[in-house]
Each structure stands twice: as C-alpha cells, then as structure tokens.
Amino acid sequence: MDKLSVIGLGKLGACSAACFASKGFEVIGVDINKQFVDAINNDCAPVYEPRLQELINLSKGKLSATQDYERAIRETEITFLIVPTPSRHDGHFSDKFLKDVLKHLSDALKKINKKYHLFVITSTVSPGTTEENLIPLIEHHSEKKLNKDFGVCYNPEFIALGNVITDSLNPDMVLIGESNKFAGNKLEEIYKVVCENDPYIARMSIISAEITKISLNSYITMKVSFANTLANICEAISNANIDDITKALGADKRISPYYLKGGLSYGGPCFPRDNRAFAAFAQRYGVDAKLAKTTDEVNKFQINHLVDLVLKNIPNNESVISVLGLAYKPNTPVIEESPAIKLTEELLRKGLKIIVYDPLAMDNVRSHFGDTVLYASSVKDCFNNASLCIITTQADEFKDIDESCVINNSTTIIDCWRILHPEKFNDKVKYIALGKAIRLGEQ
Template sequence: MRVSIVGSGYVGLVTGMGFIKLGNDVVFIDIDDEKIKMINQATPPIYEEGLEELMKEFKGKYYATKDYHEAILNSDITFICVGTPSGEDGSIDLTYVKKAAEEIGKALREKEGYHVVVVKSTVLPGTTEEVVKPIIEEHSGKKAFEDFGLAMNPEFLREGVALRDFLNPDRIVIGVKDEKTRQILEKLYEPINAPKLIVDIKTAEMIKYASNAFLATKISFANEIGNICKRLGIDSWKVFEGVGLDHRISPNFFKSGLGFGGSCFPKDVKALIRKAEETGEEPLILKAVIEVNEKQPLKLIGLLKKHVPELKGKTVGILGLAFKPNTDDIREARSIIIVEKLLEEGAKVIAYDPKAMKNFKRLFSQIEYANSAQEVLEKTDVILIVTEWPEFEELDYSGKIVIDGRRIRSAEKTAKIYEGVCW
C-alpha cells in the first residue's frame, strides 16, 4: 500500500520505516528542511536502534517532502504523527495536529477516491472527531466516513526498541467508525501477528492514555515504596523481585530509582489530569503520580549532600543525560532537574552520555562535556549515575563517591562510597 506520514520524529519515522519493512511505499511529510534532507540521504535525524540500517537497506522505497499535495495525491493512507506537547497548565497543545488536519483537508479537496486519515499522535478522547474531523471537512469540502476515512491508531512504542515494538507489538488498537476504513487498516496491519482490537475512535484515544497513566503509576509506586525501604534499610529491588513474581502484578516497570521522563508519560498523565478536572472528576492518584515523580530526582542531590555537604566549587560528574538508555531524547529527562540543582548550588558539572550530549548542550552550554565515561571518572571523585547505559557497568569506580539513581552493579561493588537512591 502507499502510505504518507505527517511528522518524522520518533513516532513518525519509526512508523514509516516499519511500514516499509512490511512491504509498503512511504512518503514522509515534514516542515523541517534539515530533516527532509537527512531522510532523503538515508540518514536518521534521531537515534533509534536499528533505524539507520533499515533506512539504508530500503533506500528508494521512501522519500521526504514538504508538499502535502504531492504526498497525499500519491498515497492511500495518511498517518498524523506530529507532536502534542504540554501547555503550562498540563493541557495538550494541538497546534501541530490542527495544522496537519488543515493541510490534509486542502490536499483531499483535489483528490478523487477514498483516502483514509489516521491519527497516531497521542490526543485526548474526543479530539479526532471533535477537532480533526471538522477541520478536514472544512478544508476538503468532503464528509468523513463517506468521502474519506478517519481513524485513531495509538502507538505503544518504547524509545530505544521502537522498531522492534512496531514489528512485534503486544497489541494493535484501531479506532474506527466505518467498515471501509476498518478493512483498509486491517489489510495494512495484516502481516503483523498480534491481537488487533477494533474499537470506536474515542475508546482508542483513551486506551493510550490509560496505558501510559498506569505504567507511570507503577513507576511512582515503586519509587514511593523504594523511599520507605531506603529509610528502613531494605533493598527495594529485592522487594519488587518478590512482588513481581505474582502473575497478577508482573515485574515490569518496578525498578525504583529517579522516576520517569521522556515525551510520553509526563505530558500524558498531566493532560489526563487536566481532562478529568474539566469533567468534574478529581484524579487523586494521577496527581500523586506526578508529585512523586517530580520530587524523586532531588533524592539524588540529598544523598550527595550527605557525603559532600558543600557543593559550591565542587566538580560533580554526571553519567547519563538521556531520559533512558538507547536514545538521544532528553525530553523531561531527570538529568535536567539534577543539573539545574547542582548549578544552583554552585557546583561545577562534567557530564557524559553516549548519544544525548548534542541535545543537552542546547539547554546547558555552560557545563563541561567529556569524551568518555572514563574521562568523567578521571576528572572528579564525585559521580552521579542518572541513565543506565550498559557501558557504565564496565567502569571501575574505585576511590569514588557514587550516588546511583539506576542500580549500576559495578559501581555498587567498586565505589569507595556508594549510595543508591532507593536501596
């Protein structure tokens, strides 16, 4: 099939390359000239495991453009994969979604035949039908579910293993209203062997939010229990090893530490809180999830000051800047809160991350960046471990004060002074 993808960030690029792997032709639509140039040169504008190899392997089966008309007139299905960032009040910003809907509508005005538009961006229940649908109808002069298809197909991709998740998902959720659109999307996803849940559009939107909110809740719950365990002298990781063996609970997302970051969990939980409040509901659990998560990184600083009471003028090493390993994404990364606090205390910072330093420099040009993790160890005796990159397990931390937010076992074994956040 011929697929067009609006937005070539983490979701759009992985989704598009996944469809190419399944035998489809794809055109990416983006407003960023540099991204377009890189994609057309088979160079990924983001880091994602396996993405560069896939882009080189299938070069010629895809291209990128700014031209909505060209892309939509030469495709059967269009996926909206643009960002939905948080506003200051927690509500989602639909600017990019609305603009995409408008441009799609203008292109559809010139197109004959049935074209399916699929919202893959994370949007609150009601958005596809109450926001996207009227915009496309206005600019196309056509009627949804009759002249063109409209669906919601949430993504459940984990950064770092996103391509693997796309091709081997736990489930595929398709929110549709008309039979023709359902059949087209079922055909598109036919090569993937996974449960396919067909629901109405609003339910599909809510499944995404409920999933992310629950996973975020597990993390904050683990951290709250971990904080109690720390005070009682109990290893919370052993506690959750025991808890996770219960098949009703499972061990996933029970690693206590610094909390969650990234482009999804923080903004999605905040958006759901805001939406709940608009309906008159008080989401007490969700509010607590965010509160625990925002305080958690500061536990690292508190433990550091126990061993180094005066941080002013002290050089502190940071290992890991990305919000998780195997990505260069620093959105809502715990490292941001930690570095801000260190600078506020007057400390000097030297940091290293295998992939995320270029992005981090845009926020913090004033700190020093090392060429390797070993260089950080050579330049300071005080180390904070913020992201669990595998290479940090290969270091010898002898003679160092290590405050660990991610349970790096080699640091636990070799450091002169070792403190874990929740163990």
C-alpha cells in the same frame, strides 16, 4: 498493497515510515523540515534511533520524502499524521500542528478527484480532539463526507524511545479507534503485514481509543512511582532489598515486572505529560484524578530526594560533582524532562560545579547547558575530575565501571539503578545505591 504517506518524520514518524517501507509498502514521508526530507531521500536516518538506519537501508526504492502535502493525497491511499502535539499550560495537548497539516491535506482532497482517503491520527491527542476538532475541520476544508469520501482512525503507538523499531514491529497491542468498520479494516490489514508477532488488535470507537492511550501511560507512571516509593522505604531499612521485592511483586500476573524497578523519576517526551493530560481530561468531566496528580508529585519528589542524598554525601571541600547519564534513559539522545537534567539544574542552583557525560546526548546537553557545566569526554574523565559521581541511567557503558575507573583517593558513587557491583570496589569507594541501605566503604 496500499500506498502510504507519513506526515512528520521525527522520532516516531521516521521509524513508522521505515517500518512500513521495510515490509514492502511504498511510503511517502512529508515534513516541513527540509533536512529531514533530504536525509530520507539520501537513504539516511533523519533522527537517531537504534535500527532505524538498518531499516532505511532495507527500504531502498520504497521510501521517499517531500515537503508537498498534495503528493500525500494524490499518490497514496492512507495518511498517518505523526506531528508534535505539545502540552498546553492546562495539561491538555495542543492540536495546532495537526490542524495545520489537516488543512493542507483537506484542501488537496477537495481538489483531487478520488474515491476514498483514510486519515490515521497517530500523534497523542486529548480525548475528544479527533471527533470534536479534526473531523469537522476535514469535512469543512475538503467539502467531503466522513465515512463516504474519507475515513479517520486514531491509532497511537506504544513505543519506548531507544526501542522504537522493535516495539513497532512487535507490539503487545495495536490500538485502532475507527470512524467505521471499513476504516478500521483497512488499517488492520496494514498491521497484519507490518507486525512480526501476532498482537491483540484492539478496535473500538475513536473516543475510547483516545482514552485508552493516555490511561495506559498514566497507569505506567503510577506503577513507576509506586516502585520509587518502595525504594525510598527500603533505603531506610537495613537488609531490605528493593530488587528482591519488586522481582517477587512482578512475578504476580496481576502486577507484571515491567516498569517496576525503583530508582529515579520517569521522564521523557511522553510519560510526564501524558499523566498530566490524564488529570486534565478527568477534570474536564468533573472527576478529580487524585492518583494521577499524586503520581506527578511523587515523581517530582524523587528528584528532591536524590538532591538531598547528593548534598549529604559531598566530600569535604569538594565542589565538583559528576553526572553520568543526561538523557532521560539509555539508548537515546533525548533529554526532554530528563531527571538527570533536573538534578544537574538543581545542583547548579546550589552553587556546585558539575561535569557531565552521556554516551549519546552530549549535543543536546551542550545546547541546554552551554558553558554552565563542564563536559567530560568519557566515563574515566568524570572519575578523574570529580570525587562524587552520580550514575543516572542504565547505559551499557556505565555497567562496566569498576575500580580501574577510580583514580581519586576517595570517591563516592551514587548508583541510581544499582547497575554496578559494589564488591568490585575497594574501601576508597563509598558506594550508595538508591533503594538499598548498603553503604560499602563508609567511614
């Protein structure tokens, strides 16, 4: 079995390293963050992600970490690069961290006498980056030749935070952009061991794989925005039910049911910026990606739409509002581009007092908002202290909300994903669901 190294032990890298190690590969992780390196060496997950700790426990003796890039070249055959590629102002991804890492690795490759090394770029990059910037940099610093002394693959992941391990072990598709067949074959062999299903392995040129990666996410955001627009329309029509409609639409194979629910905006570290990067990439080639740009506008509009709904439904003389769910989705502490964070910021700007609660994201929320908001310790705490409560994620803990949580004499609930059962509430509750015209308990 090839020995593998993974550079970047963050939200995605730690999970990839643990997946490889749990399938028997010897894996060396490299990170500039000493805490993450120490965590791995103490068999602890450096970041929160469901099942990550379980896989690290399964990988004892196979997974170690270091801050020394040279070990990755000296002791392993294949190196995965999973470091941040932050968005630039023009929408393209910065390849600054990838270049930093590749300089170190290429210097090591120059020094160390070995027959071949495979570099696998997993970070999301703007199309063109690998062949225009990264491969020339490796050749320059290592003084070695592509496809003779080293190979390069572009191999992004299509995982969802909160489900990274399961998605990585059971992907619909493994995308491999390859500098030549030998490089692609080597990488495919790894996935044959790691995947627990039998996914489609899509092999192609590096540039095609780079385009595929951002096209896929841009397409999904378009689908989400379509469903959100449908939900807005349904709100204006009594008897129209968004969930019945999207279920039927999704049953058609040409559409499929995923990411077609209708509710709040998409957010997180990938969708918003991948969609903008798609538009920036199109523009570079003289194409106006109107669909991607409009998708972004629709997504921003969804927040304003919710803010309007909240403002229209604030009970008389009431200025405390509770936001339940601050992460951009359930099962993750990540608040990057979270619609609930944007909602809270907007409501704070309107002068309202906000009390917030999230099952996993409270530390991140505290660092973001400091003392500008109030912090609840439970769902009940939210309902005790506010008479308008907004449920923004489909967290399991929120699905159990029923009449026993409602203490105030009149409480308004805005349920962004229709996860509650309005029939469980008596008429002191005004229940509003995005996507539905139902207004139970309305006076």
